[in-house]
Amino acid sequence: MAAETQAARVGIVCGSRSDFPVMEKAVEMLGKLEVPCELHAISAHRAPDLLFRFVARAEKSGIRVIIAGAGGAAHLPGVIAAKTIMPVIGVPIPTQIGGGLDSLLSIVQMPKGIPVATVAVGGAENAALLAAEILALSDPALRARLVSYREGQTRSIEEDESNANLRGAG
Numbered sequence: 427m428a429a430e431t432q433a434a435r436v437g438i439v440c441g442s443r444s445d446f447p448v449m450e451k452a453v454e455m456l457g458k459l460e461v462p463c464e465l466h467a468i469s470a471h472r473a474p475d476l477l478f479r480f481v482a483r484a485e486k487s488g489i490r491v492i493i494a495g496a497g498g499a500a501h502l503p504g505v506i507a508a509k510t511i512m513p514v515i516g517v518p519i520p521t522q523i524g525g526g527l528d529s530l531l532s533i534v535q536m537p538k539g540i541p542v543a544t545v546a547v548g549g550a551e552n553a554a555l556l557a558a559e560i561l562a563l564s565d566p567a568l569r570a571r572l573v574s575y576r577e578g579q580t581r582s583i584e585e586d587e588s589n590a591n592l593r594g595a596g
């Protein structure tokens with residue numbers, strides 16, 4: 427499923443359509459930052475050839491970072507990372523086991539040699555922000571949008587009514 431019509435710079439893959447509610451948060455965040463992306467559901471164990479085709483195509487297209495979400499014995503991010511030099515960010519999907527502890531450990535405990543940068547369980551927004559930060563290293567306009575995003579979130583906390591008595595305090 428293409429989330430944008432412009433050439434994608436971030437490829438988002440998850441193991442099942444049941445992961446979409448989590449991974450769509452990454453699509454939304456990248457949209458806010460004006461980073462084109464595309465979202466796919468490709469199981470690493472049920473459709474490995476299709477997954478490899480996706481990675482090979484991503485290598486040749488404008489995709490520069492991959493976000494991969496999976497639940498349970500979550501091998502998808504590691505398998506993708508094994509097939510590409512592009513940075514891969516793993517999103518552990520919440521499950522019935524310890525709220526997603528199985529997914530978290532499966533993704534974060536990559537054996538040496540093939541890294542996967544892992545965010546919190548369900549942390550698709552942070553995966554998108556990290557992907558944008560990687561792209562921003564060579565994109566000053568995107569860097570400026572990230573700075574503005576951070577300023578906005580700081581401002582919304584400072585302006586929260588619960589902090590009214592701290593305004594102007596040294």
Ligand code: RP5
Pocket residue numbers: 440441442443444445469495496497498519
């Ligand atoms: C993993 O198994 C997927 O990433 C998903 O989180 C989990 C369950 O998949 P479905 O049974 O919903 O297709 O491969």
